Amino acid sequence: xxxxxxxxxxxxxxxxxxxxxxxxxxxxxxxxxxxxxxxxxxxxxxxxxxxxxxxxxxxxxxxxxxxxxxxxxxxxxxxxxxxxxxxxxxxxxxxxxxxxxxxxxxxxxxxxxxx
Amino acid sequence: xxxxxxxxxxxxxxxxxxxxxxxxxxxxxxxxxxxxxxxxxxxxxxxxxxxxxxxxxxxxxxxxxxxxxxxxxxxxxxxxxxxxxxxxxxxxxxxxxxxxxxxxxxxxxxxxxxxx
Numbered sequence: 229x230x231x232x233x234x235x236x237x238x239x240x241x242x243x244x245x246x247x248x249x250x251x252x253x254x255x256x257x258x259x260x261x262x263x264x265x266x267x268x269x270x271x272x273x274x275x276x277x278x279x280x281x282x283x284x285x286x287x288x289x290x291x292x293x294x295x296x297x298x299x300x301x302x303x304x305x306x307x308x309x310x311x312x313x314x315x316x317x318x319x320x321x322x323x324x325x326x327x328x329x330x331x332x333x334x335x336x337x338x339x340x341x342x343x
Numbered sequence: 344x345x346x347x348x349x350x351x352x353x354x355x356x357x358x359x360x361x362x363x364x365x366x367x368x369x370x371x372x373x374x375x376x377x378x379x380x381x382x383x384x385x386x387x388x389x390x391x392x393x394x395x396x397x398x399x400x401x402x403x404x405x406x407x408x409x410x411x412x413x414x415x416x417x418x419x420x421x422x423x424x425x426x427x428x429x430x431x432x433x434x435x436x437x438x439x440x441x442x443x444x445x446x447x448x449x450x451x452x453x454x455x456x457x458x459x
Contacts, residue, residue, distance in 0.1 A: 237383075262448065271347075271433055271450035272386070317385060330376050330388035330401050331448065 231255045234334035247305040249337050251318030258320040263303045266315045313341045347451035349434050355457045356424040364419040366434030374437045375417035379430040424458045
């Protein structure tokens with residue numbers, strides 16, 4: 229049973245336009261959400277995160293929105309650039325009190341920015 | 344450069360052979376993790392170590408063992424490799440201050456393992 233779902237395996241967007249990547253989760257114990265970007269043959273690179281006590285977090289061209297009632301988050305990239313072409317993973321973490329929680333990942337969305 | 348270092352980067356094993364994947368971090372993080380990534384599957388947690396001296400199973404631990412050698416190092420061992428263990432393996436480290444408090448989650452560049 230997938231707890232973090234990215235229902236779009238791929239997304240194609242024109243350069244300069246907005247890219248919107250979506251993620252849904254089922255576990256209400258998740259309290260921290262992260263987005264990672266991954267290029268081929270490299271490890272995932274942290275992009276942006278959001279705590280469950282917030283509904284929006286911005287960092288430059290990247291904004292993450294969290295809708296707790298819908299168990300949905302989205303990553304907006306504005307404007308999209310060719311270097312943004314990569315696989316984007318949504319991940320979630322739940323605090324169990326033990327101090328360490330492995331992240332639960334979605335299957336990823338391959339974003340392609342077209343010139 | 345500070346971060347997570349994994350060795351080796353590539354490895355080919357024959358079925359039944361054993362090997363250890365090494366991971367070291369220099370960010371003084373308490374927690375370390377091993378993930379595997381398979382096509383179309385995202386990253387799945389194999390084992391993690393909340394702190395030095397502790398290890399716990401993740402989502403897909405069968406066929407693997409781990410050792411938290413010290414605060415910096417966390418190794419993953421395949422005792423008898425199987426073709427189903429062909430994958431890309433990522434080590435990660437993190438520090439967490441409590442509910443909603445988060446200090447970072449950094450991945451290594453990965454080990455690409457093929458079992459024939």
